[in-house]
Amino acid sequence: MSLVVMKFGGSSVGDAERMKRVATRIVERKREGNRCVVVVSAMGDTTDDLIDLSRQIAGSTPPAREMDMLLTTGEQMSVALLAMAIRELGEEAMSFTGWQAGIRTEAVHGKARIQEIRPDRLLKALEEDQIVVVAGFQGLTEDGEITTLGRGGSDTTAVAVAAAIQADLCEIYTDVDGVYSTDPRIVKVARKLKEISYDEMLELANLGAAVLHPRAVECAKHNKVNLVVRSSFTHNEGTTVKEEAIMEQGIVVSGIAYDKNIARISILGVPERTGQLAAVFSALAKEKIDVDIIVQSGIVESQAEFSFSLSGTDVERALQVIENLRPVVGFRSVTSETGLVKVSIVGAGMVSTPGVAAKMFETISELGISINMVSTSEIKTSCVISGERLHDVIQALHTAYGLDTDSTVFVGGPSDRR
Amino acid sequence: MSLVVMKFGGSSVGDAERMKRVATRIVERKREGNRCVVVVSAMGDTTDDLIDLSRQIAGSTPPAREMDMLLTTGEQMSVALLAMAIRELGEEAMSFTGWQAGIRTEAVHGKARIQEIRPDRLLKALEEDQIVVVAGFQGLTEDGEITTLGRGGSDTTAVAVAAAIQADLCEIYTDVDGVYSTDPRIVKVARKLKEISYDEMLELANLGAAVLHPRAVECAKHNKVNLVVRSSFTHNEGTTVKEEAIMEQGIVVSGIAYDKNIARISILGVPERTGQLAAVFSALAKEKIDVDIIVQSGIVESQAEFSFSLSGTDVERALQVIENLRPVVGFRSVTSETGLVKVSIVGAGMVSTPGVAAKMFETISELGISINMVSTSEIKTSCVISGERLHDVIQALHTAYGLDTDSTVFVGGPSDRR
Numbered sequence: 001m002s003l004v005v006m007k008f009g010g011s012s013v014g015d016a017e018r019m020k021r022v023a024t025r026i027v028e029r030k031r032e033g034n035r036c037v038v039v040v041s042a043m044g045d046t047t048d049d050l051i052d053l054s055r056q057i058a059g060s061t062p063p064a065r066e067m068d069m070l071l072t073t074g075e076q077m078s079v080a081l082l083a084m085a086i087r088e089l090g091e092e093a094m095s096f097t098g099w100q101a102g103i104r105t106e107a108v109h110g111k112a113r114i115q116e117i118r119p120d121r122l123l124k125a126l127e128e129d130q131i132v133v134v135a136g137f138q139g140l141t142e143d144g145e146i147t148t149l150g151r152g153g154s155d156t157t158a159v160a161v162a163a164a165i166q167a168d169l170c171e172i173y174t175d176v177d178g179v180y181s182t183d184p185r186i187v188k189v190a191r192k193l194k195e196i197s198y199d200e201m202l203e204l205a206n207l208g209a210a211v212l213h214p215r216a217v218e219c220a221k222h223n224k225v226n227l228v229v230r231s232s233f234t235h236n237e238g239t240t241v242k243e244e245a246i247m248e249q250g251i252v253v254s255g256i257a258y259d260k261n262i263a264r265i266s267i268l269g270v271p272e273r274t275g276q277l278a279a280v281f282s283a284l285a286k287e288k289i290d291v292d293i294i295v296q297s298g299i300v301e302s303q304a305e306f307s308f309s310l311s312g313t314d315v316e317r318a319l320q321v322i323e324n325l326r327p328v329v330g331f332r333s334v335t336s337e338t339g340l341v342k343v344s345i346v347g348a349g350m351v352s353t354p355g356v357a358a359k360m361f362e363t364i365s366e367l368g369i370s371i372n373m374v375s376t377s378e379i380k381t382s383c384v385i386s387g388e389r390l391h392d393v394i395q396a397l398h399t400a401y402g403l404d405t406d407s408t409v410f411v412g413g414p415s416d417r418r
Numbered sequence: 419m420s421l422v423v424m425k426f427g428g429s430s431v432g433d434a435e436r437m438k439r440v441a442t443r444i445v446e447r448k449r450e451g452n453r454c455v456v457v458v459s460a461m462g463d464t465t466d467d468l469i470d471l472s473r474q475i476a477g478s479t480p481p482a483r484e485m486d487m488l489l490t491t492g493e494q495m496s497v498a499l500l501a502m503a504i505r506e507l508g509e510e511a512m513s514f515t516g517w518q519a520g521i522r523t524e525a526v527h528g529k530a531r532i533q534e535i536r537p538d539r540l541l542k543a544l545e546e547d548q549i550v551v552v553a554g555f556q557g558l559t560e561d562g563e564i565t566t567l568g569r570g571g572s573d574t575t576a577v578a579v580a581a582a583i584q585a586d587l588c589e590i591y592t593d594v595d596g597v598y599s600t601d602p603r604i605v606k607v608a609r610k611l612k613e614i615s616y617d618e619m620l621e622l623a624n625l626g627a628a629v630l631h632p633r634a635v636e637c638a639k640h641n642k643v644n645l646v647v648r649s650s651f652t653h654n655e656g657t658t659v660k661e662e663a664i665m666e667q668g669i670v671v672s673g674i675a676y677d678k679n680i681a682r683i684s685i686l687g688v689p690e691r692t693g694q695l696a697a698v699f700s701a702l703a704k705e706k707i708d709v710d711i712i713v714q715s716g717i718v719e720s721q722a723e724f725s726f727s728l729s730g731t732d733v734e735r736a737l738q739v740i741e742n743l744r745p746v747v748g749f750r751s752v753t754s755e756t757g758l759v760k761v762s763i764v765g766a767g768m769v770s771t772p773g774v775a776a777k778m779f780e781t782i783s784e785l786g787i788s789i790n791m792v793s794t795s796e797i798k799t800s801c802v803i804s805g806e807r808l809h810d811v812i813q814a815l816h817t818a819y820g821l822d823t824d825s826t827v828f829v830g831g832p833s834d835r836r
Binding site for chain 1: 480481502512539
């Protein structure tokens with residue numbers, strides 16, 4: 001008998017019918033002989049509807065404490081209804097809010113981190129053979145204030161609960177049936193990965209493969225929780241995320257990820273003084289503008305030149321921030337370029353295999369595309385390039401790293417994704 | 419500086435605009451120099467929408483624990499949004515769920531009674547000059563289970579909170595501007611009462627003048643909380659409910675109440691044995707059929723005859739229950755009559771004034787109407803009569819007991835009720 005945590009997102013429980021389907025799935029898992037803890041998000045549009053209500057009353061800057069009070073009702077509704085749906089199918093079930101589940105967070109509203117879980121009530125209910133249904137995304141501070149965990153919060157709740165009750169498995173049910181070697185909407189022969197390591201998953205998640213929130217993956221890694229990403233609509237086997245993923249023969253790169261709508265800003269003719277870089281990036285950070293790759297080119301005649309990549313939506317604001325710094329930093333000029341993309345190869349095997357990055361540069365060059373910026377880590381290499389031929393680049397890399405699957409292993413593509 | 423509890427029902431906060439209007443009302447009260455605690459119900463149709471959702475999933479008998487989990491989200495939304503609306507107007511405000519407000523209830527779902535309030539957090543927030551917004555209708559058991567208080571729950575929350583924090587006043591804001599001597603839709607010259615005693619209010623509430631829930635009045639009486647019933651739409655003075663209401667000169671009867679759709683069932687030829695009455699009424703109670711007035715007539719030839727009144731909607735079920743008892747009780751026949759009404763006069767002065775009930779019988783007889791059943795208590799006399807001329811009867815009694823107000827005292831009528 002295994003102890004399984006199952007997490008379902010908002011779209012899986014979007015209405016009464018879907019709720020019932022999820023309940024059926026859970027009851028199946030229970031009747032296979034498992035003890036089940038379910039973590040669930042707010043139903044479909046509930047959160048958006050609540051945000052809309054708050055806007056009508058408090059405009060675009062509602063007080064964070066009250067916003068948490070408001071939004072946490074969404075998951076509370078879900079858990080109650082899901083427990084009802086499970087009981088309709090003849091199994092015992094009990095719902096718990098975040099605070100009832102003993103989820104303690106730091107005292108920050110809107111994006112609190114889980115500090116501790118005191119799972120006494122959950123364990124007691126499991127002993128009584130209940131299916132335990134826990135509200136995702138929410139917790140309580142030591143002072144009894146209701147908090148939300150921010151983006152990806154329900155994934156994190158699931159993993160943290162799995163760690164606290166020492167579950168054998170934490171299953172994340174989603175609208176795709178696993179983690180793919182790249183976006184199957186672009187590459188028809190994309191391969192569904194059987195296993196992937198935490199670190200690879202982290203890189204993929206950070207790179208926009210939005211199947212699992214990075215914070216949840218970090219939490220899983222830290223607590224050695226075995227994660228499975230699988231579909232809530234099919235019974236296909238999913239992808240397991242674990243410490244030591246089996247490396248397939250000849251596969252050094254596990255996946256290819258991309259980010260669209262990237263921009264580059266270059267600041268030219270910066271006088272060589274200490275602290276100039278810091279001044280620019282502190283000012284950007286203060287405006288909550290995320291900077292990704294930073295490249296400083298050689299210093300010519302005591303003048304430096306540096307470039308950085310950022311989201312295309314932040315370019316105008318960033319340029320304004322930099323312009324405001326002109327009196328302090330004293331640069332010659334600023335240029336920007338939009339319509340770029342970032343393509344990344346990710347693989348735990350890269351660190352021990354020479355020439356992996358070189359093959360990437362080669363493949364891109366062979367397509368006649370120039371590389372604007374490069375960044376590397378132990379398990380990832382990213383290139384910022386023009387966005388025009390993104391699909392060709394991804395397809396070429398996918399083939400170059402031996403990721404194209406044969407027809408018998410083919411498991412999904414655009415039509416399988418709902 | 420007074421400490422005031424203000425309670426607003428669901429229709430007062432039905433949408434964002436109404437919510438803002440209520441917030442304005444609260445901020446006014448605060449700026450008059452009061453410390454304010456607000457108790458609020460779920461917005462307009464929220465509860466019905468939630469019930470509808472539960473029906474789609476669990477039919478008409480959802481599990482009570484999960485139903486409480488679901489329904490309490492309604493008030494949690496309200497308090498969050500109302501606190502936001504108040505803050506938009508420039509005052510500090512904090513919302514609290516029932517459990518955060520320290521409201522402890524017995525361990526019953528769907529209709530729990532408040533056992534205790536531990537108002538530490540509310541008092542702390544008041545000290546910080548916050549307007550405190552508390553979710554009505556809900557509480558927590560010692561075991562940490564979320565409960566609802568059942569019908570009239572928000573009124574009860576308001577009164578119980580007022581008692582716990584020793585408020586000077588508990589104001590119940592509603593869609594009428596006070597308690598009237600009778601239904602102003604029927605009697606144009608109905609008089610709005612300035613004051614009324616707890617006991618009188620209790621009788622009126624039980625008789626269907628649904629301004630205040632009886633449980634809330636009982637709680638106010640027990641804790642000597644000064645209640646004010648007033649309109650959320652006008653600034654008219656309301657009606658104060660307190661222990662010693664000033665009795666107006668010559669006014670013995672304070673109000674005239676009525677219940678429509680009453681039926682009478684008579685059981686004839688019941689053999690005189692002990693326990694026959696008990697058998698009938700236990701069986702009816704088991705079917706949750708409420709019986710009101712019971713009259714047993716004299717015994718003739720060892721056979722008793724008794725009648726009782728009940729809601730017209732329960733007649734068919736009641737007749738069935740009685741028919742099933744025929745083998746046990748052994749009566750001769752059963753008759754029933756529907757389309758009746760119950761008219762009641764209520765007044766704390768009745769007990770010390772002879773002839774009050776006699777005047778009622780006289781007035782009804784003078785209209786040529788016969789009285790089917792009578793019941794009396796210290797402050798109330800009720801008559802069950804044919805429903806055809808209800809308006810005439812109420813108008814005649816209103817005049818007979820000197821309740822018709824002169825034009826200067828006239829405070830309301832149908833057009834004032836929204």
